[in-house]
Amino acid sequence: MSEQTILSQDLSRRSKADEFSNVIEKARTAHQSYIIKQQTKDLENAIEYYIDAIRIDGRVSEPYYRLASLMYEKGQISLDTAIDQCKTAITLEPENVNAHIYMGYFLSMADNFKDAQKEFSLAIKSAHLNSARPRLFLSNIIRQEMLAEGKTFVGMFKYLYYLVSGSMLLFCDKAAIKMMVQSLVDNISVFSYKTIGETFERAKLFNNAYKTYSEAMEKTKHGEIFYKKMGDLSVNGQDMMSAYHCYRKALEETPYNREVLIKMATLLQTSFPDRVDEAIDYYNRLLEFNIDNDKIYYELGHLYMRKNDRLNSVQAFKLALRYDENNPYYNNSLAYSFVRAELYDDAIEYYQRAIKLNPDAKWTSIVCHALGAVYGEVKGNFDAAEATFQAGLVLDSENYDLLLSLGDLMMVKRDLDRAIRAYCDGIKACPDNFMAYAKAGLALWEKDYVEEAVISFHKSIDLNPNFEISQNNLGVVYLDGLTAPDEALGYFLRAVELNPNYTLAYFNAARSYQALGENKQAAEYYQMALDLNKITEELNENDIKTRLHELFE
Incomplete structure (x- = not known):
């Protein structure tokens, strides 16, 4: 082999090594940033760089165990695959402390406590004074094993030994100290900007607060925190489009930030009626947390009704009731969705349940009105309709709409005296509403009370000339x-x-x-x-x- 060929190969190896060092450093930086800030962009960048590092030089163990952690967290690989990747890392570098730590971590997740303890013990043996992390991990594994299998004297001794020794050696662990310092600096910066911004908010200097959060977002790169803050300020200032864009940016940083998902879903539902499908998407993402699912299904039911999607609205309210079958509001909404679907017998059943639960007299009176309307207008059962209306008026004698509906029912039954009485009660309940006067005028006219009808119609026109x-x-x-x-x-x-x-x-x-x-x-x-x-x-x-x-x- 010629000297020129050897020189060319040496330069190629150096170039490859430099390229690997550059890529692995980018991967570490993105990984550390993700650990501190929990931003999806950093997670994706770290994964991409570690994959590039393996392509450049697949003989180094670090990219394998780092990828196992990140890809498992993102849901791209299974627990068994993560363990296999850590085995590859250990095969490449048997003395690599972090490879054994990651292997022990994944084995503990698989409830394989014995093998996990072996891996942490090997990490401790290789790390010497820098063994704080594996010692603390090992103490936690011993504690988990005792919780599962029962406490023993030896187990308690080993648990305390590794906990205390790990805590004492923590300040000798350079990697841990470096991460702590970086996290501390980052936390101080975030805290400072939040304090200044919140001070401006308390002083009602909202523009200054918004500018502070905007600057903080640029300086700290904590978009998930400060975009949310800017979105909240926009909502308070009634700038809903700005709030929408801010919350959306926050979710780009952390797609599963539950608090921001709730804010975004609520904003779309209340301020953007033309974006129903988008609101539904955010509520469906919230279901993955399995927290307050009944409330989420309840909101989804209303959104599906807004879309006139009768089947899904019924299903959503049913699912809400699975979590809380005695919730009167869920029963009422399911009943209404059945009315929309023209399933009137089912609607009657759930309206009756809501009335029986009766959380509030005025609210229940409104439900009585809805049920009475189904009896009268759909079923033609005027007696049941009247009884339900009367029950509602017992709960709230000043329910204006219910009084008018009772009057309308009496008109259908040709009981003009009771119709006039119901309309007059409606006038007493709401003397400035034109409709009761209009209806009373018609009943008076049909009763041949001409002068009284003239007075009633004139009053209706005075209140609403149009x-x-x-x-x-x-x-x-x-x-x-x-x-x-x-x-x-x-x-x-x-x-x-x-x-x-x-x-x-x-x-x-x-x-x-x-x-x-x-x-x-x-x-x-x-x-x-x-x-x-x-x-x-x-x-x-x-x-x-x-x-x-x-x-x-």
Whole structure:
């Protein structure tokens, strides 16, 4: 072999060694940063660099046991595979302390305490004064073994020996000291920025706090902490889009930060109604923590209802009830999801359960209203509907909506006196709401209480001049009750102005014009009513045609 060839090979080896040293140092830096900051980006970078190191030189043990730890933590390999990688590392370098420590750690996770103790003992033998970490690990393994198999005098002695000796030697362990110093410096920096930012927040100097957290994020690279802080400030300032971007950045750093996931899911649910699928995705990620799953399924049920996904909304509320079957709110929501799915018998069952649990009188009164509506409007069981409405009013006698529904039910049953009484009770409960006056006016009119009906409709219009039905109905009272077509016409025309598709108002305006002898305008409005009725089907078409023909006889 020539001297030139030997020189070329030597340079190639040096270049390869330099490349390996550069890559392994990058891997160590990313790994240490991940241990301190727990950021996904550092984890991924460390894995990538360790893999590159093995490609460059597969004879060094360090990348194997480091990769075993990182890839197992990320869920990319099984526990058995991690153990196999540590075996490879030990085969390459039998005296490598860290290889034995990692092997002992994974064996302990597999509940193989005997072999784990052997690995830590080998690490202690090789490390000498730098054996603080394997001694502390070994003491913990002995403690776990005693918890599983029972305490012994020898076990307690060995546990205390390794615990005390490991603690005493901790300050001789250079790797441990280095990591502690780096962590301490990092913690002090984070603490300082958090203290300054929170001081600005307490002083209501929110812009200064935001700038402080932004600078902290750049300086410390702890995006998972400071992006969350910036997101919280944005929420308080009602800048929801900024909050969304900040929380998203925080989750890029630590995808499974439960606190930020909750904030993001809640933000999307409350402030971004068009991003339902994204909110569902974040809630599903929260389920992986197996914490408060009933609450998460409850929120998912509402999100699926927003999507009109009836099947999944029912399933989500059912799952919530598996965790807490006596939760009245879960029962009520499941009942409502059954109504949406048109499964009314199931809805009745769960509404009844919610009512029976009765956590609050006013809330339960509202549930009675919902159940009564199912009985009356769907099942046609008016007696059951009335009984349920009355039960709700016992719980809350001022439930305005329930009083109006009771009045409507009495109108259907043609019990006008009780309908009027229910509407009047509604007026007492909420005297500034126009609807009770409008409904009372109609009941009074049907009872032939003309003057009282006029007063009630006028009050409804005073409270809401844009409610076209009261305008039309007051016109009917003037036209048919008081024989005042000129007075009635103004209300019909106002109703048409408010709702150009109001067929009945056109028809009544035509009747007023006809009563006033203005047949041309009457014909015009009858024709408009006839045309609209083909779409709305509010009136009897033959009745309109007959009146139209009568104008020209």
